[in-house]
Amino acid sequence: MVKRSEKARTMRKVIKAIWIFNWFNSCGFAELVPVVGSRWDMERFGMIIVGTPRHADVMVVSGSVPRKIRDKLKRIYDQMPEPKFVVAVGSCAITGGVFQDCYNVFEGVDKVIPVDAYIPGCPPKPEAILDGVVKLLVSVGY
Numbered sequence: 001m002v003k004r005s006e007k008a009r010t011m012r013k014v015i016k017a018i019w020i021f022n023w024f025n026s027c028g029f030a031e032l033v034p035v036v037g038s039r040w041d042m043e044r045f046g047m048i049i050v051g052t053p054r055h056a057d058v059m060v061v062s063g064s065v066p067r068k069i070r071d072k073l074k075r076i077y078d079q080m081p082e083p084k085f086v087v088a089v090g091s092c093a094i095t096g097g098v099f100q101d102c103y104n105v106f107e108g109v110d111k112v113i114p115v116d117a118y119i120p121g122c123p124p125k126p127e128a129i130l131d132g133v134v135k136l137l138v139s140v141g142y
């Protein structure tokens with residue numbers, strides 16, 4: 001039997017659509033666009049993009065994480081209300097990817113903020129992104 005964390009128990013109380021704040025860099029923007037579009041249509045699963053972290057439940061981070069934006073990323077994360085979740089999408093967000101050895105890029109967004117789910121790929125397929133977000137939500141009893 002899986003023991004649920006306090007965060008998971010709190011998340012169960014959220015009874016509305018999942019509002020997603022998309023933070024992207026480099027070509028990370030292109031990773032989420034197909035999922036938003038009509039072919040994969042994430043709104044079928046109650047997931048919508050919001051323009052402000054203050055209303056978001058989930059932050060999807062895609063693309064590389066340059067060192068110079070560390071403070072801004074942390075501030076955006078801090079503005080999200082609890083319970084909040086972070087999903088790292090793509091190799092760059094998870095490990096630095098093709099920019100891994102660059103002096104100015106973090107080797108993963110989890111060096112800056114806590115990450116709840118990782119969706120690998122370069123870029124991950126839209127099905128993988130949907131699958132990852134849904135698995136995260138199911139794992140916390142959404």
Ligand code: SF4
Nearest residue numbers: 063090091092122123
């Ligand atoms: S993982 Fe690949 S597709 Fe995604 S931002 Fe990095 S290089 Fe671009």
